[in-house]
Amino acid sequence: MADPSTYRPGPGEIPDSPGVYRFRDEHRRVIYVGKAKSLRQRLANYFQDLASLHPRTRTMVTTAASVEWTVVNTEVEALQLEYSWIKEYDPRFNVKYRDDKSYPYLAVTMNEEFPRVQVMRGQKKKGVRYFGPYGQAWAIRETVDLMLRAFPVRTCSAGVFKRSAQIGRPCLLGYIGKCAAPCVGRIGPEEHRELAEEFCDFMAGHTGSHLRRLERAMGEAAEEMEYEKAARLRDDIDALKRAMEKSAVVLTDATDADLVAVAEDELEAAVQIFHVRGGRVRGQRGWVTDKVEDVGTAGLVEHALQQLYGEERGDAVPKEVLVPALPEPVEPIAQWLSERRGSQVGLRIPRRGDKRALMETVHRNAEQALVLHKTKRASDLTTRSRALEEIADALELDSAPLRIECFDISHLQGDDVVASMVVFEDGLARKSEYRRFQVKSFTGQDDVRAMHEVISRRFRRYLQEKQKTGEWDAESGADAPGDEARGEVSGEVSGEVGGEARDEDGRPRKFAYPPQLVVVDGGRPQVAAAQAALDELGVDDVAVCGLAKRLEEVWLPGEGDPVVLPRSSEGLYLLQRVRDEAHRFAIRYQRGKRGKRIRSTPLDAVPGLGETRKKALLKHFGSVKKLRAAGVEEIAEVPGVGRKTAEAVAAALAGAAPAAPAVNTATGEIVEGE
Structure with missing residues (x-):
């Protein structure tokens, strides 16, 4: 690994002007190409303290061994030169x-x-x-x-x-x-x-003039009694109209435009393009990319436009390009497109109307393309095997973790603390083994304590079942009063008998055999809590790691530094899927509990009081108890609540029996679980 300080340019060497720069590795291969309005300011960002750099950028600068640049006159020239060099060198980090x-x-x-x-x-x-x-x-x-x-x-x-x-x-x-x-x-x-x-x-797309010309010719032939020629022209017109009907009208103003949409996650992005000519969708295409460089939606759009129009000229570049986010700055890319077309090209984000609706359709196509790509990638046996081997090598396991369990904690600002456990076997989700937990031993935003409790309960249950010899346990699936352990089958919660999950024959569902690897959603504190829970139970044959969301780093117990897997790693991709599935399952359970609690509020009895004003009232007073104690004048002070509504609220709460707060006592807001 190279030290960027060994090839950092000296003070004053880098010009303060537009240009394009190239990072090369020790073999003189170009590994990254970028452009800048000011080369001096941009390149200075790469030579900061390594700890402050994004992991992808850090990997690039430590792989590089030198940097060089070329000065140009304008940002448009820089854009064109960047595109040419990317095509020529095919840099691995672009x-x-x-x-x-x-x-x-x-x-x-x-x-x-x-x-x-x-x-x-x-x-x-x-x-x-x-x-x-x-x-x-x-x-x-x-x-x-x-x-x-x-x-x-x-x-x-x-x-x-x-x-x-x-x-x-x-x-x-x-x-x-x-x-x-x-x-x-x-x-x-x-x-x-x-x-x-x-x-x-x-x-x-210039269809109207041709149809009118043929219709005039058909009329002239009919007037001159050339009926065979008129019939032939009639058939030609019908054929052209049928060809036009092959693509439906989506924009009524006969717009010529390309619509570009992006769907992305931490590792990959899918781009979909609809080509609209004369108001009709004439074509569609899509791309998928690994996000090997630190780039947001605007950057992905800029790269897509470069690839889409880099070789195009004239009418191949439409009058208007609609995108989900504008590159920063937008002027160079707009000018570059206009130069390639030979006339003004509009580059903008659709805000309303038919174009906005069509952009949403294109975005849905991009999301489906990304899901399909991930599904194909996950279903490939060779890819899954490589992912498990990469995880085993990175975590120094004796063998590939054929069974992985991942745990996540979710709550509503400390209330309704729940947890999820998802299971992947051979790299595929095994939903029949999913479990979910209520954490009732405490309240508050203590994910570390909650993680310790959930891991303890899961493996204590495993040790209890291990002592039995094939007999089914008639006790609850959880090990403490009020706890829950429920299964999910094919994405739906399984049927419950007496408050616990049951198999089809009515027997209580069990925790299956232990995993080779436990993954927790979090960093060093959550990993330490999970390892402590296993140590207390004497479980020493299960590995533990954590995946932190912010930088996608893998943490191991007792280690001061994380394990950083390559962004293109199949192992990291599998860990991400496991973590995201645990988060989804936990959020779903937490939202279900939250919805039941929200629906029980006495404010539901107030006629004409919608969700927005309910939230405003609860946020203003903090709880239903304090709202009940308030007077009509105080209630009417809440923005959006008139006097008549305030009187109705006061009357409804006065007639309701006092009860525990039905919503978050801090804000009353519905928020995402953490």
Whole structure:
């Protein structure tokens, strides 16, 4: 591991001007490329104390062995140079989007003497007009088949074209009127090129003028009693309208825009793009990336725009690009897009109306793409095996942890303290073994104490069952009065008999065999509490670690420094999934208990009093007890509560029997569990 101070530039060496910088490793390979409005200010951020750097940045600067930079005149030039170098060097620490599939395009080879319409994939070629991308190749072929009636452009391969020219007979499409047959001289090169340009113009969204032209020609043919020609033009118009119906209108103002949405977590991000032309969705594509550099949503959007339009010119760049977050600063990227199009390009966040609704649809697609990517990644046996091996190596375990249990604590500012236990076996969730706990021995925001209690109860129960020889325990699934231990099957809470979870045959559910690894949601204090609980019970064959949310560091008992797994590590990815599932399960249980408590408030009896004003009243007075003791004038002082409502509240509370506070006595707010 290199020390950044060994290659830090001297004072005054770095210019205070726009530019692009490159970090190289000891083998002179470029590992990171970045741009800056001020090279001096940006590079100074990399040479701070290592402890203050983000883990990803820290890994990059300790891997690098040198840094160099190139000065440019403007931020737009820096943006272009950064894109070029990223494509040239493929740096390992830069965000690199990878297509989740190879998307087909409808291509028109305008670089040939007789342009050809075809389906094309892969890298784009110069002189070829592209439309799409499309989800499936058959969708392109259906569209082309409908449009060839009105625009009989050549679709045959070079071999078929040459053979037809040699024998003097066109192919089948030439005989049925779906090709102008330039191979046999029915149409000249200039006329055929004009036909191809009209095809491209129609595909670019300029549909109205072509339809009006055909309708005028059909009317003229009918007036001149050329009924066969009029019928043929009528069929051409119908074919074009059917082709237009293949994509529904989503924006009524015939907008040309690209919508970019991002769904992300700590390790990965999915980007989805909808291409809208003439108000219709003409194509869709998606990318997935590992977040190997410290980058937020705005940075991901900037990288996506670079990749999306880095090779595009002219009409391929739309008039408007809608994004979920604007790059900072936004002016260089907007100017860069405008230069590539040759006219002004609007880059903005949609706030309302149809564009906002469509952006939400694109975002849902991005979320589904990320979930699908994670599902495929998690279901792969080889990947799961590698993840377990990486965890075993990082934690120095004797063997791969085939069974992992993860615990999380959740509460509402110290009230309703609950905990969850989720189980992963062979890298997959085993929901039938999930458990949930109520912590009633104390109240307050003491996650460490709660973690100690929950771990103690889980393994005390295991030791009790270990003493039995195949007999089912008739006692409660928890080991103290008022405690709960319940199971979850297929994501739903299992049926309960007498306050405890039961199997299908009515027998109480048991804690299964012990795990090889216990994961706690938290850092050093939570890990120490879990290890202390195991030590007190004499359990010495179970490893413990904790995963801290802020920096995704893995903590081990008794260690002063965390274990930092690579961001691309399958082992870290598995630990994250386990931790996130425990958090989800705990939050779900806590919200259920919270909802039952909130619904019992006497304020529910006040007619016309909604949730917003209930929260405002409880937040103002702190509890139902204090609210009951308040007078009408005091209640009316709460913002949003009029005198009539205050009188109704006072009357309702006066008629209700005194009870324990139904909501949080501190704020009365519904908040996320911790």
